[in-house]
Amino acid sequence: MKIQAQHPLTLLTVIMIAALLSGCAAFRHQTAGVDLDEADPMRERFDFTDLRSITESFANELAYSSFITEHNDPPIMMIAGVQNRTSEYMDTKNLSDRLRTLLFQTGNVQFVNEARREDLLREQGYQAAQATPETQAAVGQQLGAQYMMSGSLTEMSDRSPRQVRVSRTVRRYYKLTLEVTDLETGLLAWTAEREFAREARQPLIGW
Numbered sequence: 527m528k529i530q531a532q533h534p535l536t537l538l539t540v541i542m543i544a545a546l547l548s549g550c551a552a553f554r555h556q557t558a559g560v561d562l563d564e565a566d567p568m569r570e571r572f573d574f575t576d577l578r579s580i581t582e583s584f585a586n587e588l589a590y591s592s593f594i595t596e597h598n599d600p601p602i603m604m605i606a607g608v609q610n611r612t613s614e615y616m617d618t619k620n621l622s623d624r625l626r627t628l629l630f631q632t633g634n635v636q637f638v639n640e641a642r643r644e645d646l647l648r649e650q651g652y653q654a655a656q657a658t659p660e661t662q663a664a665v666g667q668q669l670g671a672q673y674m675m676s677g678s679l680t681e682m683s684d685r686s687p688r689q690v691r692v693s694r695t696v697r698r699y700y701k702l703t704l705e706v707t708d709l710e711t712g713l714l715a716w717t718a719e720r721e722f723a724r725e726a727r728q729p730l731i732g733w
Contacts, residue, residue: 593715603675604673
């Protein structure tokens, strides 16, 4: 009796089914921790690796600058925020929060909690009406900020021109500028900027 050769498509189907049934790693969802200090950017856009490195750089420069060290006591600051002037959504509050945390941890800078002023006033009002005199927070004793920190994040981008190719190159340039303003005089007390550019090659066919 003559045995017919097995169809190649059928053989491929059998191999795929066997791989799925055996739990082949290529077909399983996998999750793994990432070392934030060793992580590399996965695209050309601003990401968490940039946020970490750029805030650490700014914090080190400002915390140990002559502007800070010339004060007998750590100066008191408030953060007005970082303006997003890029073409995409960015959580600049996250950026300013991390910068404040790093600066505060050096012990060279103090911050007022400007984002919680209404909560502070509400709590003081409650204590004035309900708390015993011995435990009430004194009204009118909050310290005012001496300096205001603000900044802006800008972006420029470019991409390879139209031509016959199998991939496209995208390049983005970012610049973050921070400044500290004396609230009494309005004079600029300190400023610095960081800039970087990154490019990525994107295949025109893929998934």
